[in-house]
Amino acid sequence: MRGVHLVAFLIGSCLCYGAIVCDAQQASVPQTQPAAPVAENSTQPAHLAPIPANAPHMSRQTRFEIIRDFETQIVYSRTVFPMGSKGLILKDKTVSPSGQQLQQLLALWGPSIKPGDPAQISYVRIKEDHIHFDLNGGPIRRKKWYQHIQVSGANGTPVPLSNDEQVQNPHGSYLDVYFDKYVPEMNAAQLRDLLYPVLDFTSHNKEEAYLDTVPPKVKEAIKAHHVLVGMNTEMVLHAMGKPPRKVREKEGDVDYEEWIYGQAPQDVDFVRIVGDEVVRVETMKVGGQKIVRTEKEVILQKPDKDQEAKKQDEERPANAPSLRRPGEDQENVPKPADGVTPAPPAPPPTVPQVPENPGPGDIVANHR
16 A cells, blocks of 8 residues: 555656646747738749849858759749740840740740649759759760670670660650859858749749739639630630630631630530630620620730840840941941832843853853
8 A cells, every 4th residue: 555655746746746837837938929811812922132243153051052952843834835946045034935936936846834734843054154954864864874884795795784765756845044153152041032934933833824914804803714815725724614615717818716615505605715815705695695805804915926026136236247347237228209119230241141052152252
């Protein structure tokens, strides 16, 4: 009985000592302010301190950390990447090529990654003045390390260790981030902030990433599953999904597609698309009412051909060959009054003419 009381006394002492220690620890820990609430649906990266202009070269340790952090990471695209050997260049938060030059690449090779599409950073290489990112395998198919190994057989003929090499067309692209003189010291968060005009690291799904790339009016219409006149086909797909039915028609000299959503006895929407733009939306209500919208409700920015041509002329090297005289301005070049280029002048009559059926004597005479 005395042993039972002794055990109970020891247990009670331990519990009291634990309570005293816990109270002392709580009293010694300073009270901290609660963390600031994080705004929901916040995709814009937080403001970070800019990279100093006199920042040193990126250290070897930082290079390893950047490569380890960014390789194999899944991101969402905020712009379109062309397929082929030419990717995008980002410098001072300006993306090139753009405008008409980008449209030509897309028409020639097609898009590799569209706005809002997920992409995987498959390869990172840090060079002297820029950082290279391969997306979705890059434009060139890279071999695995074991695909370079060959083993000599019994007859001395080298046999590849791996025979799973298949001829596949690469469908990826790349991004080069250029700096003024060299790649400065930075952390991963600062590099993500630099990449935000092209790549989004904060979105959680494809739809959220795509909505951040469109104008606010289009964003609200897509959320409400509403089609506006002036949208492109990508916006219509995000707003309404793939159309159950498509009809191709021709009105005069204009070819168009009619995307049909819905089925009677429900409301039916007829979305007319010419090229890549919605030009007409017709809605047939259940009660028989027809609503037709043809006025442009949203104006999307399109590449200005004149501005692109002027930009290319400004970027032309100073020593490029030209037919202008030294110091002659393009605006001061003589132009015809009626706007018609005159025909080239006829050759002077003193130029010797070769007869239709020349003989040996005629050829010798003309060459004297």
